[in-house]
Amino acid sequence: MGRTVRWVAAVAAAVVGCAVAVPVAGAVPVTPxxxxxxxxxxxxxxxxxxxxxxxxDRVGAAEAAHLTGAEVRVLRSDRRQAYGTVVxxxxxxxxxxxxxxxxxxxxxxxxxAWRVALDGQPAFADLAARSGVLSExxxxxxxxxxxxxxxxxxxxxxxxxxxxWAVGQSWTVLGGPHAHDAGSGPWSSLDLAGGDQRxxxxxxxxxxxxxxxxxxxxxxxxxxxRYYHLWNHLRADGTPVSxxxxxxxxxxxxxxxxxxxxxxVHFSLMHNGNFVGIANHIIGKWLFRNGGAQYGGSALHxxxxxxxxxxxxxxxxxxxxxxIVDANDLATVNRxxxxxxxxxxxxxxxxxxxxxxxxxxxxxxxxxxxGTSSLWNRLTDGTWVSDAYVYTGLAGPVNGRCGP
Numbered sequence: 570m571g572r573t574v575r576w577v578a579a580v581a582a583a584v585v586g587c588a589v590a591v592p593v594a595g596a597v598p599v600t601p602x603x604x605x606x607x608x609x610x611x612x613x614x615x616x617x618x619x620x621x622x623x624x625x626d627r628v629g630a631a632e633a634a635h636l637t638g639a640e641v642r643v644l645r646s647d648r649r650q651a652y653g654t655v656v657x658x659x660x661x662x663x664x665x666x667x668x669x670x671x672x673x674x675x676x677x678x679x680x681x682a683w684r685v686a687l688d689g690q691p692a693f694a695d696l697a698a699r700s701g702v703l704s705e706x707x708x709x710x711x712x713x714x715x716x717x718x719x720x721x722x723x724x725x726x727x728x729x730x731x732x733x734w735a736v737g738q739s740w741t742v743l744g745g746p747h748a749h750d751a752g753s754g755p756w757s758s759l760d761l762a763g764g765d766q767r768x769x770x771x772x773x774x775x776x777x778x779x780x781x782x783x784x785x786x787x788x789x790x791x792x793x794x795r796y797y798h799l800w801n802h803l804r805a806d807g808t809p810v811s812x813x814x815x816x817x818x819x820x821x822x823x824x825x826x827x828x829x830x831x832x833x834v835h836f837s838l839m840h841n842g843n844f845v846g847i848a849n850h851i852i853g854k855w856l857f858r859n860g861g862a863q864y865g866g867s868a869l870h871x872x873x874x875x876x877x878x879x880x881x882x883x884x885x886x887x888x889x890x891x892x893i894v895d896a897n898d899l900a901t902v903n904r905x906x907x908x909x910x911x912x913x914x915x916x917x918x919x920x921x922x923x924x925x926x927x928x929x930x931x932x933x934x935x936x937x938x939x940g941t942s943s944l945w946n947r948l949t950d951g952t953w954v955s956d957a958y959v960y961t962g963l964a965g966p967v968n969g970r971c972g973p
Contacts, residue, residue: 635665656779659826666750667825689842726962730771732853745866757844762833776805781824854884871921890968892959896920904952908932908945929966
């Protein structure tokens with residue numbers, strides 16, 4: 570990403586070798602803005618101008634000063650409605666990295682003015698709901714990206730995402746949590762490389778290619794995953810993808826601007842069109858934790874902590890009613906026949922194991938890595954474990970309370 574030279578120098582030789590020499594000829598070209606209007610038929614210079622203005626207004630003057638260009642791709646339009654992607658680009662080699670959105674537009678009356686909304690704005694869902702140029706699937710997904718589900722990232726760290734490579738592979742964390750452009754925003758992004766270098770979708774959704782080297786997937790609950798610096802990537806214009814779809818290969822592509830000095834994928838977590846802190850979100854059954862500075866930190870699976878430069882194994886996505894056992898540096902946690910230590914031990918469950926939760930109830934109080942809790946989870950096998958030793962991503966029951 571923007572400041573890769575600062576950290577890649579220490580690990581590139583060991584981790585990615587000379588892969589940076591792979592040519593970029595395989596990258597999928599983006600239709601230039603000037604030709605988009607003719608391809609789309611009904612698109613106009615007025616629409617391109619107004620979409621660009623909406624994007625620059627969205628970031629504000631300070632950030633817009635570093636975003637010197639714009640690419641607007643009108644994916645579908647008629648005389649009154651349109652939708653597509655917009656990316657504010659940066660110069661090649663700049664520390665700053667691009668910003669991108671989906672847009673929906675509706676002509677305001679008979680004149681040249683368009684009403685434009687970007688994903689994450691309430692009007693985005695409103696315009697999408699009545700748009701005649703979106704597919705039924707796009708309309709449904711866009712409804713969840715209208716800025717009304719912000720609570721989903723406040724205390725609920727369930728994402729339903731795996732890591733962006735094959736389940737069972739281990740890749741290297743080149744850079745821990747950092748702002749998408751190493752600036753002052755949320756520490757939303759990770760730099761990752763290794764394995765077979767094939768970058769895969771972390772979850773089902775609709776994929777878009779705002780420019781060369783970048784893919785963003787909108788997921789059905791307001792989350793989005795963003796992948797940059799890709800080589801040989803698919804050209805996605807609202808393409809439905811499933812978890813594990815091959816998106817492209819790790820690379821150093823900077824089609825939207827910025828810099829990358831060694832082969833990797835710059836992976837970012839977004840919600841409602843905004844970058845969100847990736848720390849504590851469950852991705853591939855790992856929790857990525859912030860360090861004292863950007864690019865530091867660690868990843869936690871159960872009690873196992875992996876620092877930057879180490880490898881993390883993709884265990885796949887954690888279900889919404891599942892949890893990861895964190896024995897707080899012990900090897901196992903007791904399973905009991907009821908919600909408390911007064912009930913007989915029914916066996917143990919290993920640190921790092923995935924458990925499926927049927928329901929929860931109050932019982933004896935215990936203290937684990939994440940604090941003190943009196944909540945107990947009844948597993949689908951009928952045994953119980955203290956919630957103090959299970960990380961679910963949610964403070965409270967994930968599958969309702971048990972009945973009497």
